[in-house]
Amino acid sequence: MTGFAADAGWSAWPAPAKLNLFLRITGRRDDGYHDLQTVFRLLEWGDTVYLRARNDGIIRRVGPGADGVTEADDLLIRAAKYLQSSAKCAQGAHIGIEKCIPMGGGFGGGSSDAATVLVALNQLWQLHLGVDRLAELGLALGADVPVFVRGHNAWAEGVGEQLTVMSLPPAWYVLVNPGVHAATASLFQSPDLTRDARPATIAGFLSGNVLDNAFEPVLRRCEPAIEAMFAALSSIGTPRLTGSGSACFVEFATREAAEAALAALPSSLHAWLVRGADRSPLLDAVGQFR
Numbered sequence: 040m041t042g043f044a045a046d047a048g049w050s051a052w053p054a055p056a057k058l059n060l061f062l063r064i065t066g067r068r069d070d071g072y073h074d075l076q077t078v079f080r081l082l083e084w085g086d087t088v089y090l091r092a093r094n095d096g097i098i099r100r101v102g103p104g105a106d107g108v109t110e111a112d113d114l115l116i117r118a119a120k121y122l123q124s125s126a127k128c129a130q131g132a133h134i135g136i137e138k139c140i141p142m143g144g145g146f147g148g149g150s151s152d153a154a155t156v157l158v159a160l161n162q163l164w165q166l167h168l169g170v171d172r173l174a175e176l177g178l179a180l181g182a183d184v185p186v187f188v189r190g191h192n193a194w195a196e197g198v199g200e201q202l203t204v205m206s207l208p209p210a211w212y213v214l215v216n217p218g219v220h221a222a223t224a225s226l227f228q229s230p231d232l233t234r235d236a237r238p239a240t241i242a243g244f245l246s247g248n249v250l251d252n253a254f255e256p257v258l259r260r261c262e263p264a265i266e267a268m269f270a271a272l273s274s275i276g277t278p279r280l281t282g283s284g285s286a287c288f289v290e291f292a293t294r295e296a297a298e299a300a301l302a303a304l305p306s307s308l309h310a311w312l313v314r315g316a317d318r319s320p321l322l323d324a325v326g327q328f329r
């Protein structure tokens with residue numbers, strides 16, 4: 040448990056990554072955000088958040104955080120402080136992180152870390168807030184936080200907070216991160232972004248005809264490393280971008296097919312394999328803790 044031992048009072052909580060199986064932007068809102076449609080697929084891979092409650096109200100990060108993220112900016116700390124003030128809670132926490140999800144890849148790591156802190160501290164501090172309230176608090180921290188709070192694969196609309204639970208078939212994903220940090224806020228401002236896409240339907244998505252991502256053409260045009268990644272991955276299937284990039288993935292119905300495809304890729308691509316989750320491992324962690 041990497042320095043956060045259970046006998047020293049630490050508990051470990053999963054913060055899974057996500058993929059966006061497609062992403063369309065259907066409009067721009069008065070508050071500067073965009074209406075979008077997407078399907079969130081949670082993954083059996085992610086960060087681990089370590090928590091130890093303290094009774095003096097102090098909230099502090101312990102150990103190294105995500106690369107280059109100051110304690111004040113860290114979504115782990117911001118989520119804990121926001122929960123504490125919203126619930127008028129007198130307790131505090133030490134917070135550690137084992138970071139596996141690369142930042143700026145479109146895997147939602149920071150959002151998932153924040154969601155895990157909200158859900159786990161609600162339990163540790165015995166606040167008894169319902170999931171709707173936790174998702175509402177999460178939305179104030181980031182558009183992607185509510186889906187991680189709720190913990191189910193979902194069709195999403197609005198800014199990503201209007202969620203319809205979806206049961207997705209088992210799937211394995213070959214992931215590739217080209218190491219280009221995609222800045223979500225500036226990509227949403229790109230003049231080349233299609234913001235008036237024809238809305239998709241759940242039935243259309245389930246028929247397999249909706250695979251597009253609004254950020255893909257923008258990133259492929261301006262980032263040669265992303266264009267090269269798409270070209271290399273097209274030899275094993277249909278590559279898709281996740282979120283606002285810069286990582287992409289190819290989906291397979293079986294582990295065997297995914298392993299064969301992974302083996303066929305050049306090792307210079309730094310590709311790896313993960314399994315799609317049926318639901319967030321965070322839901323199981325909360326259940327075990329009760």
Ligand SMILES: C[C@@](CO)(OP(=O)(O)O)[C@H](O)COP(=O)(O)OP(=O)(O)OC[C@H]1O[C@@H](n2ccc(N)nc2=O)[C@H](O)[C@@H]1O
Nearest residue numbers: 071072073145146147181182183198223224227282283284
């Ligand atoms: C694009 C998506 C798709 O899942 O994921 P990522 O690529 O970040 O993983 C999300 O919509 C990102 O969600 P999240 O990363 O939580 O975004 P936020 O912190 O709320 O917003 C960052 C900035 O992106 C813009 N933004 C975000 C969401 C949205 N629906 N419309 C926007 O215009 C806003 O300019 C905002 O200031």
Ligand SMILES: Nc1ncnc2c1ncn2[C@@H]1O[C@H](COP(=O)(O)OP(=O)(O)O)[C@@H](O)[C@H]1O
Nearest residue numbers: 105113114142143144145146147148149150152
């Ligand atoms: N705990 C955290 N983990 C990752 N990123 C964080 C964290 N706290 C704040 N951030 C900030 O959030 C940004 C977006 O990170 P992340 O959610 O991992 O990526 P993405 O938007 O690609 O899904 C990072 O570039 C970083 O500046």
